[in-house]
Amino acid sequence: MHLRKLLEQLQSFGFTKTQARLYLSGLMLRHTLMTQLARTANVRRTTAYYLMKELMRRGFFTTKRIGKRIYYIAAPPKRLLEMTKEREGLVKRLLPLLRRVARNID
Numbered sequence: 001m002h003l004r005k006l007l008e009q010l011q012s013f014g015f016t017k018t019q020a021r022l023y024l025s026g027l028m029l030r031h032t033l034m035t036q037l038a039r040t041a042n043v044r045r046t047t048a049y050y051l052m053k054e055l056m057r058r059g060f061f062t063t064k065r066i067g068k069r070i071y072y073i074a075a076p077p078k079r080l081l082e083m084t085k086e087r088e089g090l091v092k093r094l095l096p097l098l099r100r101v102a103r104n105i106d
Contacts, residue, residue, distance in 0.1 A: 003024070006020075006024065007020045007021065007024070010023065013080065016051075018041070018043055018047070018051055019051055019054070019060075021041040021042065022037065022038075022041045022043060022048060022051060023055065023060055023061075023074055024041070025037055025040040025041040026060075026061060026072060026073070026074030027074045027077070028040065030073070030074075031071040031072065032072055033069060033070070033071060033072070034048055034049060034052070034070070037072055058083075059075060059079065059083065060074065060075050060079075061074055061075065062075070
């Protein structure tokens with residue numbers, strides 16, 4: 001699949017364009033330092049650190065400390081499917097409550 005199309009698909013999943021570039025770069029590099037990750041994604045390093053906080057919070061990256069260095073590791077692609085199933089389960093649990101709230105508003 002063409003890289004541009006892949007980036008668009010990731011954006012449809014909920015990534016920003018820059019987050020998608022970081023994630024794809026992380027997949028290509030396996031585990032890497034932020035400098036290399038930002039360079040590969042064509043993102044300023046300071047911006048990459050800022051975006052990484054959100055990507056890690058959402059479970060798309062983890063870190064591993066080796067000595068004084070912190071390596072960033074992208075979640076495997078199958079994790080995206082697992083996240084979607086988790087979200088679906090959450091929505092199924094929320095639906096009855098949301099319907100009750102909607103009825104009370106009308």
